[in-house]
Amino acid sequence: MPSPFYTNLITQLVSLLDPSLPLTSNLANTASLLYHAYPATRNINWVGFYLTGTHKAAKPDTLYLGPFHGQVACTVIPFSKGVCGKAAREESTVVVTDVHAFPGHIACDSASQSEIVVPVGVGGVLVGVLDVDCKDVGGFTEEDRVGLEEVVRVVCERGGW
Template sequence: MSPTLPASDFSATSKPAFYKTLVAQVEAVLDLSLPLTANLANISSVLFYALTDAPVSRKINWCGFYLTEDATAAKPRMVLGPFQGRVACTIIPFGKGVCGTAATKRETQVVKDVHEFPGHIACDSASESEVVVPIVVGDVVKGVLDIDCLVKEGFDEEDRVGMEAVVQKLLVLWQ
């Protein structure tokens, strides 16, 4: 069954208005009767196309999820989940790269220039900036939402707030 999305107006003149519409789109495609991967696949598509389609055209080249394999392991790591974009790194240890740092610190990472981020993992050499939001349920990091951009300074504080709102809507998938 194809989800029915609410009318979308991604021509919003402000980022907060854009993200309000985006969060509504994300909420509309969530289907708790489906497996996690099906939901995350649709969410990555909604995000990718909302961020790349005109009039927004944010120069996004990758959008997806890395999911924690075993949070209680001595050396926890994340594995590639549903995404939109080029072939990606399949395993990222906690503490490594932008994704691993977000998971370890449990804090959103907004990186204006990935080439200046110590230990950046370059899955796509065209990426210039990145935002990574950890997905935390209780005390457990379930994974991260990772979005890469083809331009430096592709993300700012408003994007952080907007993407964190998206992730808040996704937490229901792990309950």
């Protein structure tokens, strides 16, 4: 069960998301809500989505930058690289305490020290990942994993896929 912080955030998210809107609008608002909901003491520096490609030139087993909030980001991530790639490849949440100790970490923002990535699946098909970065080593806990997995569940249900 999500913590009070995430329960409150999810309540806001449910009222914010509108399945009749374009997916991009809902994902953009989700990223912004998350980014601004974390207290300044959490040092969250990036929240966003990477999506599997639906465009003509999309490659299989590749994530493409979607709506986000934070510094400029990497635009293409193969499933074989980084934390996002691992979460997509294994279709399971990945929590990294220290990104510098993670083999193959992709440093889009050198300020990021820890990361959590939650896979996004709709109808049994991986469609992307939710990625959250923190400026502190050990920035994410089990509470974050549970809460962000619930956020993703709501986004899958109400995001307009």
